[in-house]
Amino acid sequence: MARFQRGSLRRELRSRGDTWVLRFNQTRESDGKRVERTFPIGLLRNFPSESSAWAEGHRLDILSSINNKPDFKSPKVTFGMLADRFITDELGEHHLVTKRAHSTKHTYKMYLRLYLKPRWSTRVATKIGHVEIQQWLKQIQGENDLSDPTLHRIKQLMGLVYAHGHWTLMIPKACDPTDLVRTTSVSSYEPKVLVPDDSHKIFLKLKAPENVLVLLLATTGLRISEALGLKWGDVRDGLIHVSRSWTMKTVGDTKSAASKTAVPCSQILSEYLDGRRHSPVNLYSKDTDWVFASSQRKGASPRSGGMMVRTYIKQTALDLGLIKPGERLGAHAMRHGLATFLASLRTDPKTIQGLMRHSDVNTTFNLYVHGRHSDRLEAHTAATAAFFPPVSPTVQ
Numbered sequence: 001m002a003r004f005q006r007g008s009l010r011r012e013l014r015s016r017g018d019t020w021v022l023r024f025n026q027t028r029e030s031d032g033k034r035v036e037r038t039f040p041i042g043l044l045r046n047f048p049s050e051s052s053a054w055a056e057g058h059r060l061d062i063l064s065s066i067n068n069k070p071d072f073k074s075p076k077v078t079f080g081m082l083a084d085r086f087i088t089d090e091l092g093e094h095h096l097v098t099k100r101a102h103s104t105k106h107t108y109k110m111y112l113r114l115y116l117k118p119r120w121s122t123r124v125a126t127k128i129g130h131v132e133i134q135q136w137l138k139q140i141q142g143e144n145d146l147s148d149p150t151l152h153r154i155k156q157l158m159g160l161v162y163a164h165g166h167w168t169l170m171i172p173k174a175c176d177p178t179d180l181v182r183t184t185s186v187s188s189y190e191p192k193v194l195v196p197d198d199s200h201k202i203f204l205k206l207k208a209p210e211n212v213l214v215l216l217l218a219t220t221g222l223r224i225s226e227a228l229g230l231k232w233g234d235v236r237d238g239l240i241h242v243s244r245s246w247t248m249k250t251v252g253d254t255k256s257a258a259s260k261t262a263v264p265c266s267q268i269l270s271e272y273l274d275g276r277r278h279s280p281v282n283l284y285s286k287d288t289d290w291v292f293a294s295s296q297r298k299g300a301s302p303r304s305g306g307m308m309v310r311t312y313i314k315q316t317a318l319d320l321g322l323i324k325p326g327e328r329l330g331a332h333a334m335r336h337g338l339a340t341f342l343a344s345l346r347t348d349p350k351t352i353q354g355l356m357r358h359s360d361v362n363t364t365f366n367l368y369v370h371g372r373h374s375d376r377l378e379a380h381t382a383a384t385a386a387f388f389p390p391v392s393p394t395v396q
Helices: 050-059 064-069 077-088 102-121 128-144 148-167 194-204 210-218 224-228 267-277 305-319 332-344 349-358 361-368 375-386
Strands: 008-014 017-027 032-043 246-247 250-252
Touching: 008 032, 017 050, 032 050, 032 064, 032 246, 050 064, 050 077, 050 224, 050 361, 077 102, 102 128, 102 250, 128 148, 194 210, 194 305, 194 332, 210 224, 210 267, 210 305, 210 332, 224 246, 224 305, 332 361, 349 361
Parallel strands: none
Antiparallel strands: 008 017, 017 032, 246 250
């Protein structure tokens, strides 16, 4: 019976950096000779000690592979193993490489739990083909009524799992079947746009603090998660300093570095905020208190954004006829409306981008600025007038 071998670890400088490599012997099938093989366990920065590198080798079950296979080259890494490693490194409390918002991590975990892991967990990652992924995406779209952008995000997430597998040296770099999978991020849904005039109608029907929230969102372009994440100390010196977000009952960072840019606070907005802060019914007015503190939670957290939008803003918009029954409406409609309104005034694009706090001006104009019927009608009227030039008076 062949003797069980454990192999030995050594450090080698490879293209990705200092790497732990397992050395072991195998019988080559072609000529029966004993030859030395090596297998990369992981980077030194990920496994700083030899014991941690051995622990990773045991997790990959490499010892079983090199003692049971006549010519071992790599362990059978399943997609489930890649996904578990991705969840541990990238979706845990402390990210290893990429910083992601709490809501993004939640969505990724949901997609992995509902779609990716049930279908692909037991499959060897390097044996999954792009055609079967394409067919599977079409299948789950029909079964779950998923939109094209949702399918696109699921495919992208699968690609991220493979990319992390490359980075951790669990699979070869060239292995990513999602590269050939075709999806589209274009949505057929046309977002509802509430320009400032529409938002003002809602504002007049509401009382504090909901009317203050509408004024804040409609004139600054803040995301509702950023508005709910504000504390009174963030409003100072004519500016609103955005430093955190509140989403899914969790304090998180802003969406991007550009999102941390302070936004102007006009005098009228400042007066409404100040009136709310010093209102006799407001019990939470210290600099460290939330601007939209929850009385039910005794100020320990902000109010629920979903409840404020659904119960107050959307219902009022429905009562005013701004939306139809069954039509979708979220707080983001005011962010879209502000960008659209400013563009109709021929505002400098960089100014609009700065107020929206987008990293790329293309995001502002491709996704947030929408054409309005009134603007199209005005342009059409001007074109018609140019088509029929005024008749010069006849000289007698």
